[in-house]
Amino acid sequence: MPINTDPTTEFSEIQSKLQKDIQEIEQWWSSPRWNSTKRNYTAKDIALRRGTFPPLEYPSTVMSKKLYGVLTKHHENKTVAQTFGAMDPVQVTQMAKYLDTIYISGWQCSSTASTSNEPGPDLADYPMDTVPNKVDHLFKAQQFHDRKQWEERASVSSVEELAAKGPATDYLTPIIADADAGHGGLTAVYKLTKMFIERGAAGIHMEDQTSTNKKCGHMAGRCVIPVQEHINRLITIRMCADVMNSELIIVARSDSEAATLISSTIDTRDHYFIVGATNPNLEESLAETLNNAIAKGASGDQLSSIEKQWNEKAGLKLFHEAFADEVNNTSTLSESDKKSIINKFNSKVGPLTETSHREASKLAIELIGHEIYFNWELPRVRDGLYRYRGGTQCAIMRARAFAPYADLVWMESNYPDYEQAVEFAEGVRAKFPNQWLAYNLSPSFNWQSAMSVDEQYTFIDRLGKLGYIWQFITLAGLHTTALAINNFAKDFAKDGMKAYAQNVQQREMDCGVDVLKHQKWSGAEYIDGILKLAQGGVSATAAMGEGVTEDQFKSKL
Ligand SMILES: C[C@](O)(C(=O)O)[C@H](CC(=O)O)C(=O)O
Numbered sequence: 407m408p409i410n411t412d413p414t415t416e417f418s419e420i421q422s423k424l425q426k427d428i429q430e431i432e433q434w435w436s437s438p439r440w441n442s443t444k445r446n447y448t449a450k451d452i453a454l455r456r457g458t459f460p461p462l463e464y465p466s467t468v469m470s471k472k473l474y475g476v477l478t479k480h481h482e483n484k485t486v487a488q489t490f491g492a493m494d495p496v497q498v499t500q501m502a503k504y505l506d507t508i509y510i511s512g513w514q515c516s517s518t519a520s521t522s523n524e525p526g527p528d529l530a531d532y533p534m535d536t537v538p539n540k541v542d543h544l545f546k547a548q549q550f551h552d553r554k555q556w557e558e559r560a561s562v563s564s565v566e567e568l569a570a571k572g573p574a575t576d577y578l579t580p581i582i583a584d585a586d587a588g589h590g591g592l593t594a595v596y597k598l599t600k601m602f603i604e605r606g607a608a609g610i611h612m613e614d615q616t617s618t619n620k621k622c623g624h625m626a627g628r629c630v631i632p633v634q635e636h637i638n639r640l641i642t643i644r645m646c647a648d649v650m651n652s653e654l655i656i657v658a659r660s661d662s663e664a665a666t667l668i669s670s671t672i673d674t675r676d677h678y679f680i681v682g683a684t685n686p687n688l689e690e691s692l693a694e695t696l697n698n699a700i701a702k703g704a705s706g707d708q709l710s711s712i713e714k715q716w717n718e719k720a721g722l723k724l725f726h727e728a729f730a731d732e733v734n735n736t737s738t739l740s741e742s743d744k745k746s747i748i749n750k751f752n753s754k755v756g757p758l759t760e761t762s763h764r765e766a767s768k769l770a771i772e773l774i775g776h777e778i779y780f781n782w783e784l785p786r787v788r789d790g791l792y793r794y795r796g797g798t799q800c801a802i803m804r805a806r807a808f809a810p811y812a813d814l815v816w817m818e819s820n821y822p823d824y825e826q827a828v829e830f831a832e833g834v835r836a837k838f839p840n841q842w843l844a845y846n847l848s849p850s851f852n853w854q855s856a857m858s859v860d861e862q863y864t865f866i867d868r869l870g871k872l873g874y875i876w877q878f879i880t881l882a883g884l885h886t887t888a889l890a891i892n893n894f895a896k897d898f899a900k901d902g903m904k905a906y907a908q909n910v911q912q913r914e915m916d917c918g919v920d921v922l923k924h925q926k927w928s929g930a931e932y933i934d935g936i937l938k939l940a941q942g943g944v945s946a947t948a949a950m951g952e953g954v955t956e957d958q959f960k961s962k963l
């Protein structure tokens with residue numbers, strides 16, 4: 407239907423709504439919540455994109471605000487929100503009794519919850535609604551169990567009756583979910599963020615890998631995107647959240663510590679870490695060499711060994727290494743001259759100086775009087791990607807660049823190394839002293855060989871003191887399920903009902919696991935109440951009426 411107002415009236419109505427919206431957004435952005443958030447767009451840019459529907463507060467926004475409060479407290483107290491990846495409603499309800507956040511892992515979703523139902527490794531090649539769908543699944547469960555509990559506790563008529571129920575559980579535990587590498591370009595990042603907000607996520611994390619080659623952070627062959635490209639993703643997430651009036655928590659993850667590839671050399675901040683060939687006598691690039699070999703029928707292992715030979719011949723180095731080698735090989739220089747020239751170079755060109763290759767080459771010429779052969783085009787892999795040598799300092803450089811656009815930063819690491827965690831935390835906090843940090847306590851690490859039992863016991867707390875206020879065992883939901891089912895299936899096959907009665911049911915009773923009474927846990931009484939209400943107070947079809955087998959557990963729990 408056309409809106410029948412004359413242009414003069416419409417213009418003034420639009421202008422006054424726009425001004426009002428702009429003012430509201432500016433007011434919102436002036437809150438302390440945004441003290442360390444950088445936006446490179448205006449309130450008007452957001453107001454223009456909000457439409458005319460009355461402003462909504464998504465449930466996700468309620469959860470984001472709650473998460474912000476939880477994390478703020480941990481930051482102030484130097485404590486930790488520690489959690490793990492949840493897979494289903496049973497897990498979130500049990501976790502809620504002890505933990506204050508919930509993680510939803512892309513890895514776990516990839517293997518167990520793809521919306522295409524096709525399982526697979528953690529390559530984020532599942533449909534992009536997979537993780538948001540899991541958020542929806544678990545957030546609905548959280549809300550249901552919250553309503554169920556509320557009804558039960560609000561219906562009592564005395565303090566004694568309430569006390570007899572024991573402590574209440576906060577089922578509305580904020581969810582932080584895995585947004586992988588954005589599942590495409592910036593428009594995909596925008597749509598993905600919107601989905602997460604609509605489905606109830608309090609926070610999301612996004613990593614700086616290419617979305618096309620995305621790998622689990624504990625797999626080889628990881629390729630990062632240029633620094634600015636990832637900043638643009640983070641800006642897009644915040645922009646989407648702003649349009650949706652959401653306070654979504656953003657976790658910026660960097661996979662650069664162990665990255666070996668980068669998609670482009672366009673960002674000068676990455677130049678220090680880009681690997682080049684230093685042998686001026688190479689006849690062909692790596693890609694030409696491999697293509698020629700393929701044309702002649704080489705394959706598999708043969709190609710790997712041709713690539714290895716090429717790499718050895720190429721003299722692959724970072725530019726500062728090439729410079730130091732050149733200086734050290736200059737026989738006319740004394741040892742102390744060599745040292746001083748290298749130090750001069752390194753004081754201007756370091757992992758955190760963000761010096762461009764052009765500037766570094768110019769400095770090299772100034773210091774030694776000639777150009778150094780260094781070519782990062784020749785070693786490009788056949789997919790066109792450049793060689794990159796990340797590391798902790800690289801992750802620090804990136805985390806510093808991402809920090810103004812995110813609430814937490816996270817360096818994906820290959821090993822649970824406390825000293826490395828110190829280096830990262832100090833590196834980031836040297837520039838952003840109050841920066842919130844996240845840490846992946848991954849089951850991909852061999853915790854037994856990594857540290858002693860005593861160190862395992864204190865690891866989370868020690869990292870907490872460094873500023874890692876959100877820590878998570880990414881895949882503990884999956885592993886605990888695997889272990890429990892393995893053990894039970896084995897015992898059951900051997901011992902029949904004794905295995906269930908003793909190892910499950912009796913243990914549930916001993917540990918006070920509410921799922922023991924699974925009908926009640928599932929909300930049968932709550933739903934009966936709704937049924938009775940609909941039928942005027944009585945119902946012959948009430949599920950929990952006389953005859954329900956759960957009466958056998960009356961005195962338990
Ligand atoms: C956190 C992660 O992205 C996930 O999907 O859970 C994985 C899991 C892991 O290997 O611990 C990752 O780190 O890439």
Ligand SMILES: [Mg+2]
Binds near residue numbers: 511512513528584586
């Ligand atoms: Mg993941």
